[in-house]
Amino acid sequence: MTKVLLAEDDENLGELLRNYLKAKSFETDLFDNGEKALEGFRKSHYDLCILDVMMPVKDGFTLAQDIRTINKVVPIIFLTARSMKDDVLEGFKIGADDYITKPFNMDELLFRIEAILRRIKTDVQFVPQVYTLGKYTFDIQKQILQCGETSYKLTTKESELLKLLCDNANQVLERNYALKTIWEDDNYFNARSMDVYITKLRKYLKDEPAVEILNVHGRGFKLVV
Amino acid sequence: MTKVLLAEDDENLGELLRNYLKAKSFETDLFDNGEKALEGFRKSHYDLCILDVMMPVKDGFTLAQDIRTINKVVPIIFLTARSMKDDVLEGFKIGADDYITKPFNMDELLFRIEAILRRIKTDVQFVPQVYTLGKYTFDIQKQILQCGETSYKLTTKESELLKLLCDNANQVLERNYALKTIWEDDNYFNARSMDVYITKLRKYLKDEPAVEILNVHGRGFKLVV
């Protein structure tokens, strides 16, 4: 669930936005001035801030600066009635990610929100996919196969093949399927190349008798755990 | 010179657009179906994509999704005969930047193209896009890579390459794509130059074991976070 901080002094617009965003499955906290919003930001975590520029007590730009002293990366979108370029620039300089001019279309706001979240999604979270094979662990992303304190840095091909074997652990990994997936083409030479890689993987895995790569004649290989 | 990818199955309209855009000093590559367009996108660098929604083999929406897996930021404009709102939203969700309904005025298309490019340009200029890589932060605009109190001022090329790697974090950044985007030309010497820069970036990133640049033999590099 994406959490949104919304700072908007116009109660009608604020509630309208909150409901709209809720319908789009964003959890939104609404604050009707900059001071309260800042206080709210300190107390909780937000994935995105939408700030009205013109607000009593503390305006949107000032609020954005304060938020930036706390968090350097949280995306900020300004709502502004003023379309003056200078204002916009002032906002951008302290680290806004986008702005939208009132009156605006809700869908357009949503689009911009999604565009921003998409842009930052890359560096937020990433689930490292790790397989366990007996006493081995295999980190697919890092291409590292570990067994106790010894660890092998696998090459791309070794890693891709081991991944396919793990995906099909205890069942047959069809030769043609593997070839087409990793080598693009299942010709004779690539098939021989694959055999070479099977040999290499077997060497890596020889420390653990509980794990082995069996050949299924004429069909492919089976990783037994 | 701004490079445009145009995917349009109607040959007349396609050529017409191409000539019009050429007259407005855009270099346009025309593809008459989605498959070819995707292939073209892989092989070269484009600043903007204009995609017809209804095309044989691979439609515009699907194409846009595929393009987004390669490049998360390149602007996409849809050409659509359907004015249905659902379609439009579907397009926006996968990251379109605008759409235009057939039949349309050439000048209107141009206006939208320019609006988008202007927006992208101001984005680039004013929005401090900051990536977080483990305990590093990388400010693209300032070209500064920080890790705790040590900070490195990157050169232009170092910064451009690191940005592309971040854009494609945890997936392969194709060598050719990077070369065409940063060096314009993917010849042998530029490829070697790129290798030199990879070495430099690795040195900067060596303080954090959770972040590393892996080579994918024959294809490119992968920034693992």
Place this chain on the structure above:
DNA sequence: CATATATCGTTAAAGATTGTTAAAGTGAAT
């Protein structure tokens, strides 16, 4: 069962790509 044939196991060499360092080029600023 014996033998032919295809498939697989393994090792080493060849060929291609990449890693790294240093020197040479380039262009802007002084």
Place this chain on the structure above:
DNA sequence: ATTCACTTTAACAATCTTTAACGATATATG
């Protein structure tokens, strides 16, 4: 003209993938 920062080119080492060669094993066939 000289310095300086940056980029490219060169050179050599290291690594990765494919190909070749030969032996081993499995399956099919008479």
